[in-house]
Amino acid sequence: MNPARRQRLILILIAVTLFTVSVILLLIANRHQVNLFYSPTDIVEGEAPYDRSFRAGGVVVHDSVWRDHETLAVTFTVSDTINEVTMSYVGILPDLFKEGQGVVATGHLDDSGVFRASEVLARHDENYMPPEVARALEEAHRRGRITDSQLDTIREN
Amino acid sequence: MGYFDSFSDFIRMGNHGVFVWSVYGITVFTILGHWLGLRLQKRRLVTEMQRLKKRGQL
Amino acid sequence: MAFSMTPVWRWFHRWTSPPNFYRIARPWALGLMLVGGVALLVAWIWGLVFAPEDYLQGNSYRIIFVHVPSASASLAMYLSMAILAVISLVWKIKLADMVLRQCIPVGLTLTALALISGAIWGRPTWGVYWIWDARLTSMLVQLFLFIGMWAIHTAIEQQKLADKATAILVLVGFVNLPIIKWSVDWWNTMHQPATIRITGETTMVWEMLAPLLLSMAATYCVVAALVLYRTRWEILYRERKTRWVQDELGLRGQA
Numbered sequence: 001m002n003p004a005r006r007q008r009l010i011l012i013l014i015a016v017t018l019f020t021v022s023v024i025l026l027l028i029a030n031r032h033q034v035n036l037f038y039s040p041t042d043i044v045e046g047e048a049p050y051d052r053s054f055r056a057g058g059v060v061v062h063d064s065v066w067r068d069h070e071t072l073a074v075t076f077t078v079s080d081t082i083n084e085v086t087m088s089y090v091g092i093l094p095d096l097f098k099e100g101q102g103v104v105a106t107g108h109l110d111d112s113g114v115f116r117a118s119e120v121l122a123r124h125d126e127n128y129m130p131p132e133v134a135r136a137l138e139e140a141h142r143r144g145r146i147t148d149s150q151l152d153t154i155r156e157n
Numbered sequence: 158m159g160y161f162d163s164f165s166d167f168i169r170m171g172n173h174g175v176f177v178w179s180v181y182g183i184t185v186f187t188i189l190g191h192w193l194g195l196r197l198q199k200r201r202l203v204t205e206m207q208r209l210k211k212r213g214q215l
Numbered sequence: 216m217a218f219s220m221t222p223v224w225r226w227f228h229r230w231t232s233p234p235n236f237y238r239i240a241r242p243w244a245l246g247l248m249l250v251g252g253v254a255l256l257v258a259w260i261w262g263l264v265f266a267p268e269d270y271l272q273g274n275s276y277r278i279i280f281v282h283v284p285s286a287s288a289s290l291a292m293y294l295s296m297a298i299l300a301v302i303s304l305v306w307k308i309k310l311a312d313m314v315l316r317q318c319i320p321v322g323l324t325l326t327a328l329a330l331i332s333g334a335i336w337g338r339p340t341w342g343v344y345w346i347w348d349a350r351l352t353s354m355l356v357q358l359f360l361f362i363g364m365w366a367i368h369t370a371i372e373q374q375k376l377a378d379k380a381t382a383i384l385v386l387v388g389f390v391n392l393p394i395i396k397w398s399v400d401w402w403n404t405m406h407q408p409a410t411i412r413i414t415g416e417t418t419m420v421w422e423m424l425a426p427l428l429l430s431m432a433a434t435y436c437v438v439a440a441l442v443l444y445r446t447r448w449e450i451l452y453r454e455r456k457t458r459w460v461q462d463e464l465g466l467r468g469q470a
Contacts, residue, residue, distance in 0.1 A: 015386075016297075020389060024390065034402045036405055104341075104405060121405065126418050127419070129419070159265040160264065176278065181281065198445065206461075206464060
């Protein structure tokens with residue numbers, strides 16, 4: 001390679017790398033502005049706003065969903081495996097709302113620390129499998145034949 | 158047929174038919190559009206060059 | 216000894232000469248289009264008719280056989296364009312600019328298709344067509360980048376300047392590529408993390424994964440064929456003043 005070309009190549013690669021790395025570092029440093037929602041840990045640690053509405057999300061905890069069949073009111077707990085937040089909502093939940101799956105809700109915190117949601121969206125995981133496989137896995141899990149972490153490992157295969 | 162019990166089940170896609178079929182429809186439409194675009198690109202080139210040739214600009 | 220004198224370099228120069236590439240691109244384009252077209256049809260029938268439904272999403276997940284291939288091909292397209300942009304700026308190889316120019320409309324289409332199919336998929340699963348999370352927003356930025364490249368190349372009349380400006384825009388926009396790819400890992404988003412992973416476990420059963428992989432391979436073939444076809448016309452247009460192009464189009468000896 002002739003020296004002029006070599007120099008041009010090196011300069012271009014340095015410029016592209018530095019620009020790319022700095023923009024990404026800037027965005028990662030401003031994590032809270034880029035994140036779509038606050039996690040239960042963010043909320044427990046007081047990083048979420050108290051005075052205005054915001055988005056909160058996490059995985060719906062098993063056996064935490066309580067429904068009032070007369071008023072369409074529902075409460076459930078979401079977790080990020082470290083902390084938990086209780087959410088309450090009145091209305092029709094999305095089809096994919098399910099224990100063990102994610103939700104992203106818009107709303108605000110009330111004085112008792114309950115998140116009052118005005119909109120609930122369902123977030124699904126990256127696992128794809130037929131219903132009968134999912135049923136067999138859950139059955140085995142329920143009977144204690146496989147643990148949570150084993151369930152995750154099998155799902156991933 | 159295949160995974161589905163009947164043809165109407167296949168079309169209905171468990172009430173998600175309108176979403177699934179619109180995506181596949183848009184995709185087919187896009188592929189056809191690109192194929193047409195290719196033919197247009199060639200025809201435009203040939204007519205443009207014949208025009209230049211006539212003017213003696215080639 | 217200077218590299219520009221070696222036989223490899225001379226061979227490379229001859230191979231990338233527009234008349235040579237114009238000739239060898241045709242059988243490749245034809246073959247890739249045929250193989251890709253048939254494979255895509257098989258993959259779609261497999262995915263729509265024979266693959267089982269998903270335990271959570273039911274049949275709406277079948278959109279994946281369009282969504283993931285087009286999104287993945289659009290990212291691969293951008294990466295190829297960045298490499299072409301470097302080649303164009305450093306080595307000034309004419310062919311790189313011609314291919315780069317014709318990658319723009321194909322990349323634009325793939326990005327738009329990924330966004331539209333994703334939006335339609337979002338409604339029955341998440342409950343909304345659109346949400347401003349990091350993955351969706353960065354993909355929209357990629358669409359704007361493709362529109363920007365097209366606009367800048369069209370707006371600048373002088374060919375060399377237009378090629379240079381486009382190549383620079385591609386490299387400036389390169390930052391968006393890792394952001395799209397890893398947005399779902401770096402930030403919390405509505406979009407779920409990747410299902411197919413090169414390192415680590417792929418989280419999909421084989422009956423669904425097989426048609427997905429086939430539709431991805433088919434899409435890559437069709438996309439490559441489209442770029443080759445388009446590049447051939449770009450070569451003819453840019454070399455229109457040469458004898459070989461006028462011979463090719465049967466214009467010599469006329470008038």
